[in-house]
Structure formats: C-alpha cells, structure tokens
Amino acid sequence: MPEGDTVWNTARVLHRALAGGRLTATDFRVPQLATADLTGATVLESRSRGKHLLLRLRVPVPAQPQPGAEGTARHGSRRLTLHSHLRMDGAWRVYAPGERWAARPAHTIRAVLRTADAVAVGYHLHELALLPTAEEERLVGHLGPDLLGPDWDPAEAVRRLAAQPTRSIGEALLDQRNLAGIGTLYASEVLFLRGVSPWTPVRDVPDLAGLVALAHRLLMANRGRWTQSTTGSLHRGRTTYVYGRRAEPCHRCGATIRRREQGERITYWCPVCQPGPG
Known part of the structure; x- marks a missing residue:
C-alpha cells in the first residue's frame, strides 16, 4: 500500500x-x-x-x-x-x-x-x-507538514491535530491536512505502540507530540527500502504489530487482533494493549 x-x-x-x-x-x-x-x-x-x-x-x-x-x-x-x-x-x-x-x-x-x-x-x-x-x-498546498519533507514541522502537525479535539485520533492521523504521508499501516502501528485506541478523541490522547514524533521516526526508518517494518523484523508475517493481522495473536499480549472500518478507512488494533472505545 x-x-x-x-x-x-x-x-x-x-x-x-x-x-x-x-x-x-x-x-x-x-x-x-x-x-x-x-x-x-x-x-x-x-x-x-x-x-x-x-x-x-x-x-x-x-x-x-x-x-x-x-x-x-x-x-x-x-x-x-x-x-x-x-x-x-x-x-x-x-x-x-x-x-x-x-x-x-x-x-x-x-x-x-x-x-x-x-x-x-x-x-x-x-x-x-x-x-x-x-x-x-x-x-x-492544503497538505500538512510532510513527515519525510525537508521542512518537517512537528509542532505544526501537533497544532493541526489538536485543533480537532473531538475527532477520533485514528481519523485525524489519516487526514493529510494534519500531517502528510501517514496511511492506514502507520496509523495503526503508531497507535498500538503508544497504547492508544484508534477511537480515542484527540483531546484525550496523553502525548500528541510523542505520537507525532514516533510516526516521523517510523517513516524515516523505512525510507529507502520497499519492505515496510515497524517491528524491526523484515521476515514475512513479523513486520507489523497489528496492521494486516486480523484474528492473529498480538505479539505483545497474545490477545486477538481486531479490524474494523473507521470513517472511510480500515484500522487494526489490540483490544488489550489499546483499551478504550471501539
């Protein structure tokens, strides 16, 4: 993708x-x-x-x-x-x-x-x-700060996200007007790694700046190679924590990974590692 x-x-x-x-x-x-x-x-x-x-x-x-x-x-x-x-x-x-x-x-x-x-x-x-x-x-011109651009501005990305406090963080991350370059894979993975449910309102996310910084680090780590990995492994079936792993066990806790539509997109999450709405 x-x-x-x-x-x-x-x-x-x-x-x-x-x-x-x-x-x-x-x-x-x-x-x-x-x-x-x-x-x-x-x-x-x-x-x-x-x-x-x-x-x-x-x-x-x-x-x-x-x-x-x-x-x-x-x-x-x-x-x-x-x-x-x-x-x-x-x-x-x-x-x-x-x-x-x-x-x-x-x-x-x-x-x-x-x-x-x-x-x-x-x-x-x-x-x-x-x-x-x-x-x-x-x-x-409508795009938010580019995660892989030379003018990446994390403070501006946080400001744009925070400007929609009642919106779910899963949808807000995928809105290219907030920050440009993140898709369903990275949105699902970043939220898992931060322990945040995709349905959490933006205002209730404990550390927006930390979440944005992690998204930037993940995309930068995968820049220059075609196999996308958020786990550090390039082995088939081990490259992601939750994305693309519906009904499989969570690598961290063993719970069953879930998948559901959110807005017009699909999200993946672990109901134990990411407690909350949804």
Missing part, C-alpha cells in the same frame, strides 16, 4: 532514472492529457510531497521573433510539473529501453515517459495533471 515512504522511494527511483535527461517521447493515456506532448523537455527533478509525486520539467518554448530584429528569434523555456497520486493501486516502474514492461497489464498504463536511457511507465495513476511549477500549491 503506497504510504509516504513508498511515494518517497518512488520519487527517488524516478529521479535517478530521469533527472538530467531529455524526454524523447511521451504518451499520456488519460483524457485530460490526451494531446499533451512533452518531447524535448528536460527532467529537472522528481520529488514527493506527502503521498503526491511531482516531476518537475523544463520545457522549451517555440522561438518567437524579436520585435525590430528581422531574421532573429528568441528561444526560451518554461517550468512545468507533472503531478500524480498513487492512492491505493498506483505505481511507477522504470525499464531499460527495449525491456519488456511486465509489471502490470497494459490497459492499466496511464503515462509513458522515454529518455535515451530509461522508460518510466505509470500504472493506475490518479489525479494526473500538468501545470506550471509555480502553481503546484494549487494541488498540494
């Missing part, structure tokens, strides 16, 4: 494969970008913002004649950003030129970017958009 660390990893893969290269061909298979052609654009960088991916480009502008200078033309460029969101099922894969695209069925492809050295293929991408880089805030 793509969470902040997975999106960060994806951005790094795209950056390493494409940054500094010039696009030799592009193919967008979504209606809103059906006529877009970025051939000739230079890839400047790939960055994540919470669960959003931002591929920044320098696109050449067709030459325009200069007034009063017959026979000469002025060349220029503009900065554009290709924005995508992975949601639950999206993914970018990078292939060598000529390599078979075997990751997913062809009908799920939404974007193809080619350079001389690599081919980036986007599957099941969501919110795919092309916009001026200076206007990125239109799509990501």
Whole structure:
C-alpha cells in the first residue's frame, strides 16, 4: 500500500532514472492529457510531497521573433510539473529501453515517459495533471507538514491535530491536512505502540507530540527500502504489530487482533494493549 515512504522511494527511483535527461517521447493515456506532448523537455527533478509525486520539467518554448530584429528569434523555456497520486493501486516502474514492461497489464498504463536511457511507465495513476511549477500549491498546498519533507514541522502537525479535539485520533492521523504521508499501516502501528485506541478523541490522547514524533521516526526508518517494518523484523508475517493481522495473536499480549472500518478507512488494533472505545 503506497504510504509516504513508498511515494518517497518512488520519487527517488524516478529521479535517478530521469533527472538530467531529455524526454524523447511521451504518451499520456488519460483524457485530460490526451494531446499533451512533452518531447524535448528536460527532467529537472522528481520529488514527493506527502503521498503526491511531482516531476518537475523544463520545457522549451517555440522561438518567437524579436520585435525590430528581422531574421532573429528568441528561444526560451518554461517550468512545468507533472503531478500524480498513487492512492491505493498506483505505481511507477522504470525499464531499460527495449525491456519488456511486465509489471502490470497494459490497459492499466496511464503515462509513458522515454529518455535515451530509461522508460518510466505509470500504472493506475490518479489525479494526473500538468501545470506550471509555480502553481503546484494549487494541488498540494492544503497538505500538512510532510513527515519525510525537508521542512518537517512537528509542532505544526501537533497544532493541526489538536485543533480537532473531538475527532477520533485514528481519523485525524489519516487526514493529510494534519500531517502528510501517514496511511492506514502507520496509523495503526503508531497507535498500538503508544497504547492508544484508534477511537480515542484527540483531546484525550496523553502525548500528541510523542505520537507525532514516533510516526516521523517510523517513516524515516523505512525510507529507502520497499519492505515496510515497524517491528524491526523484515521476515514475512513479523513486520507489523497489528496492521494486516486480523484474528492473529498480538505479539505483545497474545490477545486477538481486531479490524474494523473507521470513517472511510480500515484500522487494526489490540483490544488489550489499546483499551478504550471501539
């Protein structure tokens, strides 16, 4: 499941494969970008913002004649950003030129970017958009502090959470307007490790700052690898305490792990280690 660390990893893969290269061909298979052609654009960088991916480009502008200078033309460029969101099922894969695209069925492809050295293929991408880089805030400006961003601000994350005192902490953690990058896996695991029921009102969480700090440490620890682990183990079936372990025994107390819908998402918890509502 793509969470902040997975999106960060994806951005790094795209950056390493494409940054500094010039696009030799592009193919967008979504209606809103059906006529877009970025051939000739230079890839400047790939960055994540919470669960959003931002591929920044320098696109050449067709030459325009200069007034009063017959026979000469002025060349220029503009900065554009290709924005995508992975949601639950999206993914970018990078292939060598000529390599078979075997990751997913062809009908799920939404974007193809080619350079001389690599081919980036986007599957099941969501919110795919092309916009001026200076206007990125239109799509990501609503997000809270990015857990993996260079401008991470834990005090601001705590302030935003505390501003909704009656909301359940499980739902508040998943609201990207409070802090960006945390998903159902990390929300469930952080609350287990802090001994807090997901249904506890934010005002009753004993140490919001400690909870936020733990979320940051967990995502930072998993940044750079694809196997997500909150237990310290990378062995199958031992990577999480509660997430994905419904009806299995709690590693800590042996009680049966539970799973239930909370709002529009799913949460996992141990009824003994996390006593309280729910």
